[in-house]
Amino acid sequence: MAPSRKIPGGSGRIPTITPERLARGWSGPNGTKIRTLADGEADRWLELLELAGVEHEDVLLSALRGGALGWLLPLGLSAGRKAMKHRFLETVLERTEEAAAHAMAGLSVPLIVQDRDGHLIGALNAVSLPPPVVASAADRGVPFEVMIEALTTVVKIRAVAVDEQARGQGIGSALLTRCLQVYFQLGFHLAYGHFRAGSGLEVFYSGCGFDVLAEQSVLDFGVYLGLPFRLLPEEGERIFACVSER
Structure with a gap:
């Protein structure tokens, strides 16, 4: 079954988002506001992500503390995908681990939810293709330009x-709706994630409009994007995914 071609929870139409709107945020359920992370909110964001069982990788923590998460997103939203992709490539071509990590962090969106009383009550983290997927592709001889295209076309919903x-x-x-609105405007086409089978989250993600694959089902990026990548979940995991109409 092919992933759905729509924004989960939305009407299917992708509104134009500006960097200012991303920082200012949108109205959410019950008087909440959904926006990107602001100064001084990192600890609470990480605390919320722990509820989803997310381990805090050193690269993520470094980028978060240095304010580097999502640094490429405003460029893409204001100047377009081509400018964002060019800057991403320039950074990667510096050929250092630090530059590569900085480039990847630039494509990661950290969203937070604030309630009407100012409390932070929700969080989302989305990233480009994770390093193990990239490393596997490199080992198989996938061309560099194809890797760059994949890194700026596929987004993983890491935690909600x-x-x-x-x-x-x-x-x-x-949170999922706003996240995908941002990435689909930036020219990303495939969004996916995974969860433990039996957790009940299949009901949540399918209810949000994602397609949930059966246990051990492979997500083949070639079918949807023509890219030579395949993702097999670990034992006991299930993948959820959707594809942009753009």
């Missing part, structure tokens, strides 16, 4: 988390 006291209000699905 909502404070226990705020669940059941549609905050998680609203």
